[in-house]
Amino acid sequence: MENVALSAFTPNERILMGPGPSPVPQRVLRALAAPTLGHLDPQYLAIMDHTCAMLREVFRTKNALTFPVSGTGMAGMECIAVNLLERGDEAIVGVNGVFGTRMKDVMERCGATVHAVEATWGEVITPEQIAAALDAHPKAKLVAIVHAETSTGALQPLQGLAELIHARGALFVVDAVTSLGGHELRVDEWGIDAIYSGTQKCLSCPPGLAPVSFGDRALAVMDARKTKVQSWYLDVSMLRKYYTGGGGGGRVYHHTAPINMTYALHEALTIVLEEGLDARVERHAQMHRRLRAGLEAMGLSYIPKHSLHSLNCIGIPAGADDAKVRRRLLDEYGIEIGAGLGPMAGKAWRIGLMGHGATVRNVDLVLAALRTVLA
Amino acid sequence: MENVALSAFTPNERILMGPGPSPVPQRVLRALAAPTLGHLDPQYLAIMDHTCAMLREVFRTKNALTFPVSGTGMAGMECIAVNLLERGDEAIVGVNGVFGTRMKDVMERCGATVHAVEATWGEVITPEQIAAALDAHPKAKLVAIVHAETSTGALQPLQGLAELIHARGALFVVDAVTSLGGHELRVDEWGIDAIYSGTQKCLSCPPGLAPVSFGDRALAVMDARKTKVQSWYLDVSMLRKYYTGGGGGGRVYHHTAPINMTYALHEALTIVLEEGLDARVERHAQMHRRLRAGLEAMGLSYIPKHSLHSLNCIGIPAGADDAKVRRRLLDEYGIEIGAGLGPMAGKAWRIGLMGHGATVRNVDLVLAALRTVLA
Numbered sequence: 001m002e003n004v005a006l007s008a009f010t011p012n013e014r015i016l017m018g019p020g021p022s023p024v025p026q027r028v029l030r031a032l033a034a035p036t037l038g039h040l041d042p043q044y045l046a047i048m049d050h051t052c053a054m055l056r057e058v059f060r061t062k063n064a065l066t067f068p069v070s071g072t073g074m075a076g077m078e079c080i081a082v083n084l085l086e087r088g089d090e091a092i093v094g095v096n097g098v099f100g101t102r103m104k105d106v107m108e109r110c111g112a113t114v115h116a117v118e119a120t121w122g123e124v125i126t127p128e129q130i131a132a133a134l135d136a137h138p139k140a141k142l143v144a145i146v147h148a149e150t151s152t153g154a155l156q157p158l159q160g161l162a163e164l165i166h167a168r169g170a171l172f173v174v175d176a177v178t179s180l181g182g183h184e185l186r187v188d189e190w191g192i193d194a195i196y197s198g199t200q201k202c203l204s205c206p207p208g209l210a211p212v213s214f215g216d217r218a219l220a221v222m223d224a225r226k227t228k229v230q231s232w233y234l235d236v237s238m239l240r241k242y243y244t245g246g247g248g249g250g251r252v253y254h255h256t257a258p259i260n261m262t263y264a265l266h267e268a269l270t271i272v273l274e275e276g277l278d279a280r281v282e283r284h285a286q287m288h289r290r291l292r293a294g295l296e297a298m299g300l301s302y303i304p305k306h307s308l309h310s311l312n313c314i315g316i317p318a319g320a321d322d323a324k325v326r327r328r329l330l331d332e333y334g335i336e337i338g339a340g341l342g343p344m345a346g347k348a349w350r351i352g353l354m355g356h357g358a359t360v361r362n363v364d365l366v367l368a369a370l371r372t373v374l375a
Numbered sequence: 376m377e378n379v380a381l382s383a384f385t386p387n388e389r390i391l392m393g394p395g396p397s398p399v400p401q402r403v404l405r406a407l408a409a410p411t412l413g414h415l416d417p418q419y420l421a422i423m424d425h426t427c428a429m430l431r432e433v434f435r436t437k438n439a440l441t442f443p444v445s446g447t448g449m450a451g452m453e454c455i456a457v458n459l460l461e462r463g464d465e466a467i468v469g470v471n472g473v474f475g476t477r478m479k480d481v482m483e484r485c486g487a488t489v490h491a492v493e494a495t496w497g498e499v500i501t502p503e504q505i506a507a508a509l510d511a512h513p514k515a516k517l518v519a520i521v522h523a524e525t526s527t528g529a530l531q532p533l534q535g536l537a538e539l540i541h542a543r544g545a546l547f548v549v550d551a552v553t554s555l556g557g558h559e560l561r562v563d564e565w566g567i568d569a570i571y572s573g574t575q576k577c578l579s580c581p582p583g584l585a586p587v588s589f590g591d592r593a594l595a596v597m598d599a600r601k602t603k604v605q606s607w608y609l610d611v612s613m614l615r616k617y618y619t620g621g622g623g624g625g626r627v628y629h630h631t632a633p634i635n636m637t638y639a640l641h642e643a644l645t646i647v648l649e650e651g652l653d654a655r656v657e658r659h660a661q662m663h664r665r666l667r668a669g670l671e672a673m674g675l676s677y678i679p680k681h682s683l684h685s686l687n688c689i690g691i692p693a694g695a696d697d698a699k700v701r702r703r704l705l706d707e708y709g710i711e712i713g714a715g716l717g718p719m720a721g722k723a724w725r726i727g728l729m730g731h732g733a734t735v736r737n738v739d740l741v742l743a744a745l746r747t748v749l750a
Contacts (some may be wrong), residue, residue, distance in 0.1 A: 009642060011409045012418055021634060024411045032635060033408035035388045036399045036581050038711045043387055070583070071446045071622075073607060074630040078608045106607045206411050208445070208583055208633035230605050232481045233446060233453045253716075255449040258583035259396060260407060261636065267384060336413045366462055371740055 011297040014330075015357070018338035019311060019367055020151045020178065021200035022354035024264075028093050028205055032260050033265035034198045039192050039257045041183035047266055051347045052243060054269035058180060058277065059213050060202075060216065067267055069244035073177040076210025078106050084218060086210040086215040086227050087111030092133045092170070094118075094125040098151035098341050099175055103144050105216065110230065112210040115140065122152045123345060127160055127343025134168040136167065142171040142193075148178035150201075153313025153350060154304040155183065164234055171218055176260040179199055180211065181272050182284045182331030182354055187213060194218040199261075202284070202310050204355030205268035210259040231282055248374065267316070272355075282296040284309040291351065294367040298374070302357070303348055310358070313344075314345035317374065322346050325373050333369045382670035383735060389619075389705075390732070392741055393713035394525045395553065396575035397581050397641075402581055404640035407635050414632045422634065422641055427618060427645035433555060433652065434570065434588050438560035442618035443584035443640055444609065448573030453481050454609040455569045459517055461602050462486030465546070467508045467518045469493075469500040471576055473526035473716050474550055478519050485605065488516065488747050496718060497527045497679040497688070499702025500534055509543040516596070517546040517568075519724055522560065525576075526716040528688025528725060529679035530558065534622035537566025546593055552576060555586065557659045557685040562588060567595040574636075577659070577685050579730030580643035587622040594649060626629050647730075653718040655730075662733040666726065669742040673749070678723055685733070687726040688719075692749065697721050700748050704719040708744045 016023045037044040048067075056066045069079045079104070082225045085091060089112040093104045094309060096119040104114045117133045119125050143165045147156050157172065165172045171193040179185050182202030187195055193215045199319035200207035214222070214236065222236060229235040233255065241252040272280060292302065295314055316322055322339065326349070329335040338350035353367060382450045385412045391398045412419040423442075431441045444454045456478070460466060464487040471494040479489045479602060492508045494500050505518060518540045522531050533549065546568040554560050557577030562570055568590045575582035589597070589611065597611060604610040608630065616627040647655060663684035667677065670689055678688045691697055697714065700722070702708040713725035 009422075009638070010405055011422070011638065012416075013410045014412055014416065016411065020412055020631060021411050021413060024635075029408040029410070031384055031634075033405070034384070034386045034406040036391065036575075037386050037389055038391060038393055038396060039582070041387075041389065041705075041711060047384075047386070072630050075446065078606060091506065102607065106449060109603055109605050109607055134406075146454050152591050198631070200411075203587070206633065206635040207414070207631040218380060228484055230484050231453060232477065232484055233450050243439055255658060256447050256573070256582040258447060258581065258636070260399075260404075260581040260639075261583055261633070263386065264382070264635075270384075330416075336416060351482050 012334060016366065017352050017357060017360060018336045019350045019352055020198070020354060021202050022202070023357040024204055024206055024355045025271060027269045027271065030142055032206065032264040034260070034263050036259050038201050039259060040253060042357045046096040048262055049373065051266045051269065054273060055211050055213070058196065058269060059187045062186065063187070063213045063215050064244055064246060065219060065236070065240055066213040066237070067226045068211050068262065070255065072207050073210050075234065075344065076196030076198065076212050077103060077175060079210065079236070080196050080211055081106045081110050082231045082234050083222050083236045084171060084173070084194060085110040085112045085164050086225060090115065090137055090140045092117060092137060093141045094156070096123055096125060096154065097121050097146065097149035099146045099177070100148055101202060103146070103175065122154055124154050124156045124306050124314060127164060130161060130163050134164065134170065138168065138271050140170050141336065142173050144173035146175040148176065148183060148308050148310065149231065149342065150178045150311055153300065153308050153311045155306045155308045158190050158286055166191060171221060178310050181280060183308065184281050199265055202355045202356070203272060205264050206261070208258060209265055215340060269360055284358050287353045287363050289316055291353060291363045291367070292364065293309060298371060300351065305334065310352065310354045312353065313348050314351065316347055316349060320374055328373045329369055333365070335366055335369055337366070388711060390710045390740065391425060392727050392732060392737060393711045394725045394727055395573070395729060397545045397577070397579050398732040399579055399581055400646060402646065403639050403642045407581065407639040409635070409638050411634050414627060414634060415628060419634060424643065426637055426641045429648060430586050433565065433644060433647055435560065436588050438562070438588045438590050439619055439621060440611070440615055441588040442614070443586050443637065445464065445630065446585055447582050448571065448585050450609065451571030451587050452550060453606065454587055454611070455571050456485050457604050457606045458597050458611045459548070459569060460485040460487045461600060465515045466514055467492060467512060467515045468502050469520040469564060470526055471498055471500060471527065471529065472496050472514060472521065472524035474521045477631060478521070478550065478685060489600045491534040497529055499529050499681050500532045502539060504537050505536060509545065513543065513613055515545050517548050519548035519665065523551065523558060523683050523685060525686055527679055527685050527719065528677070528686045529614045530681045530683045540571065541566060547731045553683065553685050558683065560621065574640055574643065576645045577730045579732070580639050581636070584640055585605060602613055615664060637714070644740050648684070659728060659733050661736050662728045663687065665735065666728060666742070668740045669738065673746060685727065685737045687728065688723050689726070691722055691724055695749060703748045704744055708740070710741055710744055712741070719736060
C-alpha cells in the first residue's frame with residue numbers, strides 16, 4: 001500500500017524561474033524532513049533562536065524583535081500593518097505595482113486612511129514625492145514602500161528616505177519580499193523601522209514563513225497603542241514573548257510554530273551566510289547582467305528602468321502567444337517563468353533569478369529555451 | 376562545508392505525546408521534502424485540489440469551500456471569525472478552557488460583542504446553557520464551541536446543538552483542532568456551518584496549515600457582508616477564488632501557498648483514508664482506554680468527566696515535581712508530554728494519543744516511564 005501511495009505522489013522537478021517560489025536546495029529539503037519536535041522543546045527553541053539570529057544577520061540589523069511570522073509573505077505584510085496601525089491613523093504608501101496596491105488595501109482594512117504616492121507601473125517613487133506626501137499629510141504615522149516590486153521588476157532606491165520620513169516623525173516601513181538575500185539591503189544603516197519578507201524568493205526556502213523585523217521606534221509605537229491589535233494571530237505584543245521572551249514574563253506559548261518550516265529556514269539561512277551576503281548580492285547582479293545581455297541580444301527588452309536582479313520583467317514580443325510560450329517552456333524544458341500581473345497580464349514575462357536559482361546554468365538554459373520556443 | 380552544516384542540524388527523535396505536534400510518519404516527512412513546485416503549476420493545483428477533496432472526506436462534508444488556511448490552527452480560528460463577523464455583530468462562545476477563551480478574544484477583535492457561556496474548566500457546556508444564551512441574545516449571529524478542549528482534555532458533545540442554533544437563525548461554529556481525524560466528527564450530519572482544525576494533532580502532519588470548511592449558510596452570511604473582511608490574508612472572498620475557482624472569475628492567485636506543507640498534508644490525509652475514518656476513531660478510543668486503565672491502576676486520575684481520547688488530562692499526584700517529571704521523561708525517554716495550561720499550570724499533565732502516536736507501543740512506554748519516574 002505504502003509504495004503505491006508514494007509512487008502516486010511524485011511532483012515534477014521543475015526549474016523555478018518565475019516570481020517565486022525559487023528552487024530549493026536539496027540540503028534545505030532534507031532539513032525540512034527532519035523529525036518534528038515540540039514547539040516548546042529546548043532543542044527546538046535553540047533552533048528557533050539561532051534562526052532569528054541568522055535572520056538579523058541577513059537583514060543586517062541588531063533588532064531583537066526579528067523572527068519568522070507563521071504564514072507566507074503576505075502574512076508578514078499584514079503583521080506589520082495590524083501592529084503599527086490603529087483605526088483613524090493615517091499612512092502613506094508607495095503604489096507602483098501589485099504589492100503597493102495590496103499594502104494600501106491591507107492598511108485600509110486596519111481602519112487607517114491611506115494616502116497613495118503613485119508612479120506608473122515599472123517606475124519607482126522619488127524622494128520628492130515622499131517629501132510632498134509627508135508635507136500634505138503631516139499626521140501620517142508611517143511611510144511604506146516596496147523595495148522589490150515583484151509585479152513589475154522595479155528596484156526602489158531606499159537610501160536617504162529614512163531621513164525625510166523620520167524628520168516628520170513617521171516610521172519607515174519596507175516590503176523586502178523579493179530582495180532579502182538577493183539585493184543590497186541594510187535595515188539599520190538605512191533607518192528602516194519595520195520590514196517583512198518571504199522565505200520563497202532569494203532565500204530559496206519553501207513558502208510558508210515571513211521573516212519580519214521591528215526596530216525601537218516601531219516598538220515604541222506598538223507599546224503606545226490604545227487598542228488591541230485586530231489580529232490575534234499576528235499580535236506582536238504576544239508573539240514577542242514566544243520568540244524573544246521579551247515584553248516581560250519570559251517565554252510564553254502563543255501558537256504552535258511551524259516546526260519543520262523553521263528547520264528549512266534555518267538551513268536556508270545557513271547556506272546564505274556560508275556564501276556571504278556580499279558575494280550573494282554580487283552573484284545576483286552578475287546573473288542579471290548575463291540574462292539581460294542574452295535577452296537584449298534576442299531583441300527582448302526590459303520594462304522597468306531600474307530593474308531588480310532577482311526578477312527580470314520583459315515585454316512579450318509582438319506575435320508571441322503568452323500562454324503558449326510559457327506552457328512550452330514548462331512542458332518541453334520543465335522551466336517555470338511568470339506571467340504578467342494586473343495591467344501587465346498578457347504584456348510581460350517575469351523571469352526570476354533568485355537564490356539557488358541564480359546560476360549560469362539556469363541563465364543559459366532559459367535563454368536557449370526562449371530562443372527555441374520563440375523561433 | 377555541507378557535511379559540517381548538516382551534522383550540526385540534527386533534531387532529536389522525540390516521542391511526541393503532548394498536546395501536539397504529534398509524531399509525524401516517515402511517509403509524511405518524505406512527502407514534505409518533495410521538490411517545490413510553483414503555486415500555479417498545473418501539477419500543484421491538482422495536488423491541492425486532491426488535498427481539499429480528501430479534507431472533505433475527513434470532515435465528512437460536501438462543502439465545496441473546504442481548504443487548508445496557510446497558517447497554524449489559530450489562523451484557522453481567526454479565518455472563521457474575521458469572515459463571519461463584522462463590527463457590531465453579536466456572538467455566543469462556549470468558554471471552558473484556553474481555546475474557548477481565545478475564541479472570545481479573537482471575535483472581540485473583530486468588533487463583535489461576545490457573550491460567553493461558561494463552564495468550569497474540565498466540564499462541558501450543556502444544550503440548556505446554549506438555549507438560554509440564544510434566548511438572552513436573540514441577535515447572536517453565531518454560536519461557537521470547542522469540540523476538543525486541548526487545555527482541559529474535555530470532549531464537548533455536539534449532536535443536537537445545530538437544531539437549537541439554527542432555530543434561532545444563528546450559525547454553528549466548531550473548533551475541531553484536536554478532534555479531526557481522531558474523534559467522531561460529522562460536519563454535514565451534525566449541521567456544522569463553519570469549522571477549523573490544525574494539521575499537527577490527529578492528522579499527524581507537521582504544524583503549519585489549518586483545514587477549514589464553510590457550508591452554504593456560512594457562505595450566505597459572508598456574501599451578505601457590508602464591510603470588507605479585516606484580514607486580507609484570511610479573506611475567504613479572495614481565497615475561494617484560488618482554492619476552488621468559486622465566487623466567479625475562475626482561479627485567481629491570492630498568496631503563495633505553502634507548497635511543501637500541502638504535500639505533507641496530502642500524504643497525511645492519504646494515510647488517514649487508507650486506515651479509514653471509523654477504524655482510526657476506534658483506534659484512538661482503544662488507546663485511550665488502555666492508557667486510562669494503566670494510569671488509574673497507578674492511582675492517577677482524569678480531570679475531565681468527558682475525556683477526549685486524543686488528549687488525556689490527568690492531575691499531578693501529590694509530591695510529584697511537575698517540571699522535573701516532564702524533564703526526566705524528555706531526557707531519559709525522549710518522551711514529550713504536556714504541562715497544564717492557564718489555571719491548570721502545575722496541576723495537570725496532558726498526554727496526547729494523536730494519530731500516528733496512538734499506538735500500543737507508545738501507551739505502554741509512557742506508562743512504564745511514568746512508573747519509573749514517579750517511583
